Amino acid sequence: MKDEIPECQPTPSPKWGERLGALRKVPPVFKMVWTSAPGVVIGSLLVRLIVSVIPVAVLWVTRVIIDSIFHHISYRAALPKFFWWLVVLEFVLVAMATSLGRVIEFCDTVLADKFTRSISTQTMEHASRLDLTRYEDPLFYDKMERARAQGTDRVMMIQMTGRLIQEFITTVSFAAAIIFFSPLLLAFLIVCVVPAFLGETHFAFLGYSLNFAQTPARRQMEYLRVLGGSRESAKELKLFGLGPFLIGRYKKLSDTLHLQNVGLAKRKLIFGTLLTFLGTLGYYGAYGFVIHQTVIGLLTMGQLILLTGAIAGASANIQGLFTTFSGIADQSLFLTDLVEFFSVQPQILSKPGALLAPRPIRQGIEFKNVSFAYPGSRRKVLNGINLKMEPGERLALVGANGQGKTTIVKLLTRLYDPTEGQILLDGVDLREYNLDDLWKEIGVIFQDFMHYEMTASENIAVGRIEDANNQFRIRGAAIKSFAESVIQKLPKGYDQLLGCRFEGGMDLSGGEWQKIALARAHLRDAQLLVLDEPTAALDARSEHDVFQRFAELTHGKMAMLISHRMSTVRMVDRILVLENGGIAEQGHHDQLVKDGGLYAEMFELQAASYR
Ligand SMILES: Nc1ncnc2c1ncn2[C@@H]1O[C@H](COP(=O)(O)OP(=O)(O)O)[C@@H](O)[C@H]1O
Ligand SMILES: [Mg+2]
Numbered sequence: 001m002k003d004e005i006p007e008c009q010p011t012p013s014p015k016w017g018e019r020l021g022a023l024r025k026v027p028p029v030f031k032m033v034w035t036s037a038p039g040v041v042i043g044s045l046l047v048r049l050i051v052s053v054i055p056v057a058v059l060w061v062t063r064v065i066i067d068s069i070f071h072h073i074s075y076r077a078a079l080p081k082f083f084w085w086l087v088v089l090e091f092v093l094v095a096m097a098t099s100l101g102r103v104i105e106f107c108d109t110v111l112a113d114k115f116t117r118s119i120s121t122q123t124m125e126h127a128s129r130l131d132l133t134r135y136e137d138p139l140f141y142d143k144m145e146r147a148r149a150q151g152t153d154r155v156m157m158i159q160m161t162g163r164l165i166q167e168f169i170t171t172v173s174f175a176a177a178i179i180f181f182s183p184l185l186l187a188f189l190i191v192c193v194v195p196a197f198l199g200e201t202h203f204a205f206l207g208y209s210l211n212f213a214q215t216p217a218r219r220q221m222e223y224l225r226v227l228g229g230s231r232e233s234a235k236e237l238k239l240f241g242l243g244p245f246l247i248g249r250y251k252k253l254s255d256t257l258h259l260q261n262v263g264l265a266k267r268k269l270i271f272g273t274l275l276t277f278l279g280t281l282g283y284y285g286a287y288g289f290v291i292h293q294t295v296i297g298l299l300t301m302g303q304l305i306l307l308t309g310a311i312a313g314a315s316a317n318i319q320g321l322f323t324t325f326s327g328i329a330d331q332s333l334f335l336t337d338l339v340e341f342f343s344v345q346p347q348i349l350s351k352p353g354a355l356l357a358p359r360p361i362r363q364g365i366e367f368k369n370v371s372f373a374y375p376g377s378r379r380k381v382l383n384g385i386n387l388k389m390e391p392g393e394r395l396a397l398v399g400a401n402g403q404g405k406t407t408i409v410k411l412l413t414r415l416y417d418p419t420e421g422q423i424l425l426d427g428v429d430l431r432e433y434n435l436d437d438l439w440k441e442i443g444v445i446f447q448d449f450m451h452y453e454m455t456a457s458e459n460i461a462v463g464r465i466e467d468a469n470n471q472f473r474i475r476g477a478a479i480k481s482f483a484e485s486v487i488q489k490l491p492k493g494y495d496q497l498l499g500c501r502f503e504g505g506m507d508l509s510g511g512e513w514q515k516i517a518l519a520r521a522h523l524r525d526a527q528l529l530v531l532d533e534p535t536a537a538l539d540a541r542s543e544h545d546v547f548q549r550f551a552e553l554t555h556g557k558m559a560m561l562i563s564h565r566m567s568t569v570r571m572v573d574r575i576l577v578l579e580n581g582g583i584a585e586q587g588h589h590d591q592l593v594k595d596g597g598l599y600a601e602m603f604e605l606q607a608a609s610y611r
Contacts, residue, residue: 025335026157026328028342033158036118037111044107047100048162052169054097056177059309061090067302108162112155123148123341131346132415133375140344142215147341154338157331160324167321174314181299181307185286189315192282196275197322203268204326210264217253224250231500283315348417354434357441361527361558363426365389365412370421371581372407381407383581384421394551394559396569398599399578405562406447408578409532412560413442443524447533447562449517453499456487456516463520473523480553481518482546510537518546528558535563543568566603575599 034041065086071077080086127144134140178186227233228246237243287308294304367387373380381404389395397405410416411423414430423430430438443463452459460477461468471494478484478494490496490506497505498516508516514534521529531550535543547561547568563569570589577585577592577599585597592599 023329023332025339026332028339029154029157029335030161032119032122033111033115037114040107040111040114044104044111044162045165047103047107048166049169051097051100051104052166053173054093054100055170055313056173056310058090058093058097059177059306059313061086061093062309063302063306065090065302066305067300070301104162108159111158115155115158119154126342129346130344131348132410133347134344136374137376142219143337144341145219146215146337150335150338154331154335157328157335160327160331164321164324164328167317167324171314171317171321174310174317177306177310178314181303182289185289185311186314189282189286189311190318192285193279193315193318193322196279196319197326199271199275200323201326201329203264203272204329206264206267210260214257214260217257221250221253221257224253279315279319283311286311286315348414348435350434350436351432354437355428355432357433357437358426359441359527361391361426361441364391364393364558365528366424366427367408367411368422368424370411370418370423372404372411372416372419374416380419380581382411382418385581385583387576387583389558389560391558392556393574394554394557394561394572396561396563396572396575397578398563398566398569398575398602399584403578404581405578406532409444409446409530409560409562412528412530413444414438441527442530443521443526443528444530445517445521445532445534447536449514449520449534451499451513453501453505454497455494456483456490456496456498457494459498459516460519460523463523464525467523474519477519477523478516480522480549481515482542482549483512483515483519486512486515511539511542514538515546518550521550522553528560529554530560530562532562533564535568540565540567547571566606 065083068080068083068086072079134144175186178189224246228237228243228250237246290299290304290307290311293299294301299307365388367385370382370385371380372382385408397408399405407416411418414435417431425433425438450462452462457471457474458468460474460483463477464473467473474494475484478487486508487493487496498508499505500507514537517534518531521531529550535546538546543563543565544567547563548571550559550561551571559572561569561572566589569575573588574586575589575592576583577597579598585592585595585599587595593603594600
């Protein structure tokens with residue numbers, strides 16, 4: 001863990017171009033919305049259309065009612081014949097508005113649900129296609145996390161857009177009523193509201209920038225929070241007395257963020273209040289003007305009611321319109337990561353018309369001058385590796401930590417492509433093969449294999465998910481890896497939920513997990529099996545048994561074993577000793593010991609510790 005606290009200074013003042021530019025990200029998202037539920041979108045728009053003109057219609061009816069009453073009282077004029085029907089009409093309009101409001105709410109809920117569902121699955125699908133590199137790059141990982149959250153949070157934006165359309169039509173209808181009497185009045189109202197809108201977007205953008213800058217700190221806080229309350233860390237935290245240390249570090253980070261957030265909120269309070277005041281001023285200016293016109297007899301009472309209602313409605317709606325719009329602009333800033341995330345394409349792909357992997361493998365695998373540096377680093381982890389693996393041959397890779405053993409496995413399985421050189425399968429570059437088909441022929445158990453919080457049976461079935469319901473084959477694999485005896489001790493046997501995350505789960509020891517993981521390799525019907533130190537937590541005796549069994553069962557298959565225990569690797573056909581990015585020695589155990597090189601030295605060291 002790094003010691004310094006990530007800096008999160010608010011980014012400099014946002015530019016208008018940037019703010020509007022972000023709106024370009026909106027259409028692709030609306031496309032996603034549309035495809036997730038076209039019927040609901042149309043329905044909701046139609047209803048909003050009706051609802052949006054009801055307010056002005058109500059005002060108009062009120063105006064006619066008031067003027068009729070006024071004439072009736074002042075000049076003893078008869079009430080119009082339809083007078084009471086006007087009252088009924090107004091009631092119907094208002095009742096319609098409330099019930100249609102409910103319909104809109106319903107449509108929004110359905111749409112939000114459909115959209116969230118479709119965006120979540122799309123995000124998962126896209127993430128599963130990305131290269132491993134992306135996951136190992138912390139910056140991209142941040143982006144991915146943000147995109148994940150952003151996708152589902154953008155539901156609000158969709159509802160806002162519906163509201164925007166509605167507010168727009170309502171405003172236009174009110175504006176039409178105002179223009180009918182005085183166009184100048186409308187212009188005046190708009191001028192008073194625009195500053196509030198600009199202020200609103202300005203702060204929205206600042207909020208986003210701050211949020212963005214705080215992401216690394218938040219990630220650290222999340223890490224500290226999880227660390228402070230997780231089962232894995234509890235033992236060490238208690239004994240080392242790390243609680244106060246972690247809490248102190250968490251507090252320091254959260255204090256920094258708090259100060260930044262409050263700073264922004266204060267500025268928003270001051271400027272926001274000023275700008276809203278301007279809006280209110282505009283409203284009352286217009287109000288005074290209309291009252292004056294009525295007093296001097298230029299407007300009737302009904303018109304006064306209509307206009308004041310329209311001014312109040314219009315200024316509320318114009319303000320709402322701007323706020324909603326800036327809300328959308330603000331939300332669209334958050335889409336950047338989502339849209340960028342979806343635009344990142346995997347580099348490691350099957351070519352069009354790629355070959356199917358050979359079955360059976362006839363010539364084996366060959367590394368030709370393979371060098372490799374991890375992306376973003378110049379250091380060559382592997383340097384000019386040449387290595388041949390015959391069909392049916394079992395190899396072992398040995399070497400100290402960090403010599404590149406796992407990297408070789410990642411290249412062999414095309415999780416990465418070599419920086420230089422080629423890896424050939426039956427004389428053809430790995431890049432020429434269809435990826436999914438290639439992966440079908442390879443079974444790998446990594447040293448950091450997954451503990452799935454699923455049943456024991458499913459934990460084995462992940463090795464060949466097509467066999468998830470084939471208890472016979474799953475059990476067969478478990479017997480081969482010695483996992484059967486572990487599973488028999490579980491209360492629910494193969495149906496026992498493993499891990500502690502969910503209720504009723506049972507955790508296993510490291511060695512027991514490894515036996516379960518090894519069953520995956522036995523279940524997989526692959527031509528090349530790779531075990532990358534998945535047995536480190538087994539005691540020497542168990543590991544020996546497991547490998548012995550593995551060697552017997554994979555007889556005639558290609559296998560690559562990585563282990564630190566010499567007693568284990570001696571049973572393979574050929575041992576490769578990796579050092580400084582190259583192959584330092586190779587040969588059979590006896591030969592290597594006789595040569596008295598690096599391997600002999602390592603062997604001697606281990607043997608001595610057992611004497
Ligand atoms: N994702 C990665 N990004 C950058 N460097 C890495 C990454 N994974 C491993 N390395 C570096 O590559 C070297 C070889 O690692 P690895 O193949 O895991 O070694 P081994 O399996 O022999 O212990 C190490 O020095 C390690 O620091
Ligand atoms: Mg390794």
